[in-house]
Amino acid sequence: MIGGWIWGCFPPALFLVVTGATNGISKAYAHELAGRGLNIVLISRDLSKLEHEAKAIERLHGKSTRVIQVDFTGGLEIYEAIAAGLKDLEIGVLINSVGKQYAPGLRKLLDCEDFAK
Numbered sequence: 513m514i515g516g517w518i519w520g521c522f523p524p525a526l527f528l529v530v531t532g533a534t535n536g537i538s539k540a541y542a543h544e545l546a547g548r549g550l551n552i553v554l555i556s557r558d559l560s561k562l563e564h565e566a567k568a569i570e571r572l573h574g575k576s577t578r579v580i581q582v583d584f585t586g587g588l589e590i591y592e593a594i595a596a597g598l599k600d601l602e603i604g605v606l607i608n609s610v611g612k613q614y615a616p617g618l619r620k621l622l623d624c625e626d627f628a629k
């Protein structure tokens with residue numbers, strides 16, 4: 513089974529869950545793995561960007577999508593929304609690379625303005 517997954521022969525109902533799905537590394541993973549046969553659950557903050565990216569994946573790769581809008585700087589309640597959004601799906605892969613790049617260069621964590629989040 514795992515060998516089949518590596519070579520891109522995914523079961524047709526299987527989903528990839530990808531956090532931070534509307535930009536950068538996660539967006540690239542979403543498109544690459546949709547192209548290899550996975551359906552995609554996209555999770556990030558901005559609903560219009562989520563819907564735009566979900567439509568692009570359906571159009572370009574012919575796979576099903578679902579979007580879940582959450583802000584990971586929120587409290588534990590966001591996980592209820594995520595659990596509800598994932599209910600009844602067969603999840604095969606998780607790409608959990610939501611995040612924020614602090615630029616330019618290295619900084620002390622305590623100097624970041626929203627470090628508590």
Ligand SMILES: NC(=O)c1ccc[n+]([C@@H]2O[C@H](COP(=O)([O-])OP(=O)(O)OC[C@H]3O[C@@H](n4cnc5c(N)ncnc54)[C@H](OP(=O)(O)O)[C@@H]3O)[C@@H](O)[C@H]2O)c1
Binds near residue numbers: 556561584
């Ligand atoms: N790019 C690199 O070269 C690199 C190298 C090493 C490590 N990383 C790390 O990898 C992670 C992703 O980097 P990236 O360059 O792909 O980032 P990016 O292009 O800025 O994309 C970040 C994604 O995460 C979402 N997001 C950000 N904050 C969120 C929040 N609080 N709740 C929900 N969604 C949120 C954004 O969606 P919205 O638009 O909806 O906010 C967006 O889809 C970061 O932690 C970064 O530090 C990146």
